[in-house]
Amino acid sequence: MPERVPDRVPDRMPGRGRPPSVAGKVMAILDAFALGGVRLNLSEICRRAGLPLATGHRLVGELVAGGFLERVPDGTYRIGTRLWRIGSQAPAVTGLRELALPHMEDLYEATHDNVQLAVLRDGRALFVERLRGTRSVPTVTQVGNTLPLHTTGVGKVLLAYAPEDVREEILAAGLPRHAARTITDPGELRRCLEQVRRNGFALTRDEMTTGAASAAAPVRDGRGAVVAALSLVSRTRSADMRRLLPPLATAARALSRDVAVHWRGGSGGEPGPRPDDLPSDERKVSP
Template identity: 50%
Template structure:
């Protein structure tokens, strides 16, 4: 909940609190759980959940539990960098997956976090925490470092101001170190994030440009950290990112290594 004592929650606040009660770990909630997690009275929760169910934003199963409805997915697919980006990227993500049989991801930046909009994974791929629609702090991920490196200065400074969440002993947690990493990413055109979210995995990421030459997304492949030389993956990841960029109409300016 993000309201203050000075301003009581509006109806929109209450609806968003209700929807925000669902998580990947808790995709199904009873009415009482919804009420408790959203911080709303049971009567208010019952009324709002009923209205959202009638609109298709929530689904109610036979035992009375609630889940997020498909109508919300339809609306979310209209978000910037949604369906068009995913459709443009999929052939290249699939090629990258066939070349590695590991986790292949497409992400966009939202403030200090990355949102994963697509992921392909195989049965034998290394375990990752990501999921489609999931978020992670940008500073700790390969795709996030790529996106931060090309983000506006004010976004970078907000992230550098911290705090920088630590997942493992390898997670970048010092602003000066992150600043150096972002400079390296801008210079090299790719990022390698080794064991920063999980010690068993590393990622290689590269930027995706749109028709205005802005970096609008990043792709990565996540592989086992042990026994992998990430430099061998850089050409394939950058080639996939360039392919997506071309489909999005990105120009090919002099000086960029394509």
């Protein structure tokens, strides 16, 4: 079953409370799927987009015909392959994924656990790549979808190194429970993030998915700014962090070196990563 996510109504233009143009209406429909991993029926799409049912029906039909949305046999809709192909060409996806894949493959061969790469986007962890083996623990992660920062290993790393105003915004918004051991107390999460910064890695057990544990480490550019997080996800019962952490740390350091070279973020006064190569939230992240 697809992951269910909280309803989120996109920001609307002032005035009548609905997108004033066809382009605005189409963007509102696509934004209904922005949290990723979602299948929505027509009524849900229209409610999130703030559109009348008749208008939504017509525009969704056109998006399906164009390949931007797909209609599932159960009558729901999901992001189409054409939109995915366009989005996958974004520099923040292609550049980082191409650099990371060799290291992720080596990490998988060393551990045979799920390997994931995520960046900070709109206050959530956006997964840009993942490797999963036949023996790996099932996860809710999908490339292109997002998960909460406070429940995931990569999310804790990204949140720990995010600017203070970003952390405070996440803490103030509330920390919903997703599994038995999800941290929902802001004070406890603050202490956890301090420990992440002190240790240089994050650990989770049964916080996003019952039965899954993760270890995550930061990926830095040449100036030391955290631009992504790399993680291993294993079964809680069999997870041995003493086994997972050394290869994870090695892969994260190796990827950081490649990022520094690729984005010319090294020492000697060279410029840092090109702003257009990084999502807006990544540009804010500091060591």
